[in-house]
Amino acid sequence: MNYHVCETCGVQYEKSIVEPSECKICTEERQYVSIDGQNWTTLDQLVASSKYKNKITFEEDGLHSVKTVPTFGIGQTAYLVQNSHFNLLWDCITYIDIETITKINELGGINAIALSHPHYYSSQVEWAEAFDAPIYIHEDDKEWVTRPSEHIIFWSGEELNLQEGIVLHRVGGHFKGATILEWQNNKKEGILFVGDIIRVVADRRWVTFMYSYPNFIPLPTNTVKRIASQLDTFNFEKLFDAFHRVIEKDAKERVQNSANRYIAALENKLFET
Template identity: 40%
Template sequence: MTHPICRACGTQYAEPRDDCPVCLDERQYVAPGGQRWTSLKELQAEGHSGRFEEQGPDVFGIGVTPEFSIGQRALLLRTPAGNVLWDCVPYLDDEMVRRVEELGGIDHIAISHPHFYSVMVEWAHAFDAPVHLHEADREWVGRPDPALQFWSGRTKPLTDELTLINPGVHFPGSTVLHSSAGDGALFTGDVVNVGPDPRWVSIMYSFPNHVPEQPQKVRAAADLLAGYRFERIYGAWWGRVVTSGGEEVLARSVERYLRFERGE
């Protein structure tokens, strides 16, 4: 069976349908030309391919060229306990599988929120890896599969060095990944969005529609993440990385937002 992929957000569904619930939600959008669909086979025929670039120590970015959907890139973390794919891209081909295998393959897949679910089941099958998703966002899964493993609560240890954290902003089940290796790192997708100026990050309810997150939720997320040490913050797009002082960047950015919210 051909599993349709939404051209606007990259979400893959189990079977054909008329609409894309992810795009109909106010945190995303239906493109001006209306709902359009594609498939992995069509994307491969259009000439898409994988893009691989080192993004940090033992962190490799994986994207799609020409850019497709929302243009995100995933991150492959190479760790002593196995490789973890953080977030996902809406494309996969044999050459990408070969490149990832050269880097050590994938032992776990973890995804920040529904905008990055994309073709996660294809990646799970290609590498025989479980996909870790927060239970609170189960309703957004477009293609159910036994590879999807749901967790609940605020934290879930993935390995001795890696912990999934649910800060509760953007989506109820939003997730960031903390690494305690070295000076520490936080992998955030756009749950905590690294902007063009890496001295600042932002937390929004909807980025494409410019809807801010509720101040009390932003404060609660910042308080939760303050319990972790991290120098680096890896965002969702190419080049969006805070390379030092990550804890200070997050704290300063949250305080700036709350000052504006109070009208100061």
């Protein structure tokens, strides 16, 4: 019996004797099955290979990024947010080993885990069990959980206050329950963690919004207008996305400018070609 892991997306499935017939995350139109076909591994195999390690990087006071090198699965970055004796792991990665657990415990451990959307569920249950932490997932994405656990808490509504200064917001778009994290960090201007519900593009002055990034399926204008209107009520100066792309300042203004440009492009008002 093994907890099989999809090699393409890195999401772990509940225990079974044989490999699952398919990965429901990857066969859905927002993701993809590798051109090499559906392949499976296990966390034990990843650790035994000695190929991977997690790089934990100090970003600023109270914030570390956590990323697997070399890249595994989608290659996202998780973030350890340290907020007044409350450590939150924002989003998750597949790889976890004793060295990772030791280093994070040296930083105060993990009190809770929160997920932006199903592509980053990875081995979230392994992380939750290692740190005895609850996992917060919006109930609108309940159907995408591939490994059930008593650690998972399905929350509802439009926002959830985990602690003063740490708020989850359901904004939808990429997934129905797509969630972002607002962290005030005892500063005048806060930080927004967006997974790839919002994606920082190559030109760091801009972001974009997509239903599917690998398959280039855009979101409709009314959805982007709604997301932009919701984000306009938040107080943030800086923005981190799932791939360690950062807008260091004026992030709120840049998100609004990007939404306006995106909408203008889809409504045939930005350019002629």
